[in-house]
Amino acid sequence: MSSDKTQWFDHNYYSTYRIASRVQRLALCPDYRYLEALMLDDGIFEFLPHWQKDSALHKFIRYIADEIMESDNSGDRAVLFGADMMKPKKTIPVEAALVAYGLREKISFEIPDIPPTAHTEGNLTRFETAVEVHDACYEHFLEVRLSQAYEDFLKKISKEVFYVMFTNRVTLQALHEYLSRYVMGVGHDTEESQSSRYRKYLERPGAIKRTKVPKWVQRAIYFRDRGMCTKCGRDLTGLVNRFSSENFDHMIPLARGGLNDVTNIQLLCSGCNNSKSDKFQLSSSRYQDWY
Template sequence: MDTIMRDPFSYLRQLEGLTVNDGIYDFLPHWQKDSALHKFIRFIADEILMDDTDGPTRVPFGSDPLYPDWILPVDAAMLQYGIIDEPLFFIPDESAPERTPGGGSDSSESGDPYCVVNACYDYLLNLRWTQAYEDLMSRITDEVFYVMFLNRRALANLNQFLARYAGEVTTDGFDADEASLMNLFVRDGELKRVRPPMWARRAVFYRDRGRCTTCGTDLSGLIDTLNVGNYDHMMPLARGGLNDVTNLQLLCENCNSKKYDKVEDPSNRYRRWY
């Protein structure tokens, strides 16, 4: 995740499905709890699991260490999380019938060099419509978000990438049934400024430990009641930034006024535990 956020344009072909064909519209509504980072994590996780079918990447399963059955990483992940009790799919041998936990079989096509890859791909394609897969995506997303939300540099990189597409949105390009999206903008490519809801302010305040992320001034009100905290858009709205919790950082009034609407790398000032 961090590698892709640092240099998303090196992975632009893989990321096209995230933003093309109006995909950026999903990121536009103000202050979604299903944040831009949540959406990005799910997209990357799904892409990785789909890529695992083209090899295929295999995970051993069973009690026999010499002749194990082989399963896909997606099934191994669902087993690890306790979403399923046994594999839903075994990778077939090119010369043997496909096996399933229910005991059924499906003979591989004779002479087809892609029969194994196709079987794996078809399985995951169908699995993506199931509740088990939704549960897996939810668990992965929650865990990765928990780690990545602490990394302001990575979040800023993600929002800079998305801003390139949000900043190109024109309000006359919306259909009649997309009028609600039109109302989000103050002008083409610039979303309206909407005060962050309490849940977003609390999340950013506690993530940044109640201090200005640039100069370290205490903004908790416990030491100095005159210090005022500002919730700054790391990627300014005027430059295509989103009203998204991942686009916020805590700044003091002085640092916020100096930054204004410039695009600057957020500080790497983090809490040291010892």
């Protein structure tokens, strides 16, 4: 049984919905060039182990959050801080975020006070951040990016975004459909050095082994889906129908490159599960209202 400390976390909502929106957009309409680095150097292997609590969605969120942080910390965005409100100091967002999350005691970087460059075209004047400012901010971000504090920050961010996205089955299914394209290519490489890394997870090339769904996954899915079949809405709690039985279904079937991952599972009744079998079907976007 988990302790209370592992069951609760403080949600700071730092760019939560902005990151979630980007995750949803890229899951539903993958930009393979934007996501290329995620799968470099056989990146799909990180997703293969069965039933990781650091789920596929957590990994995807961290990748997107890191890309957003890289974009935000190039010098064009500034966060004000300091005791003197008349002459506040400026820093980059990642510095402020680390302090806000308790991962740093104080701000360790100030944006250089270099006036922007003015560009006049006809009656319009544009102001651009000085190149020296861009360079200084980005170089500092790269240093922060290598720190343990930054890794811990991304873990906290991934947990917060996961919390608001876990109920979005349509996006979860789309994410696993994207990942399945890489999973289906695993195992076709004949090099022994490569095969030893993933063989224990595969039933055959391109298909993950079926393993028992752990209790923690069953509980997470059961309560997320409120004890009801996500397709037909049948009550599976046993409170009103003693013949009900829950089935924990892979939204992207294992035979089609699906993963043994908590974010690839939905709750179905026996009838809906049997009719689905190993076929691909869109997950339901229907949810019961709160009140």
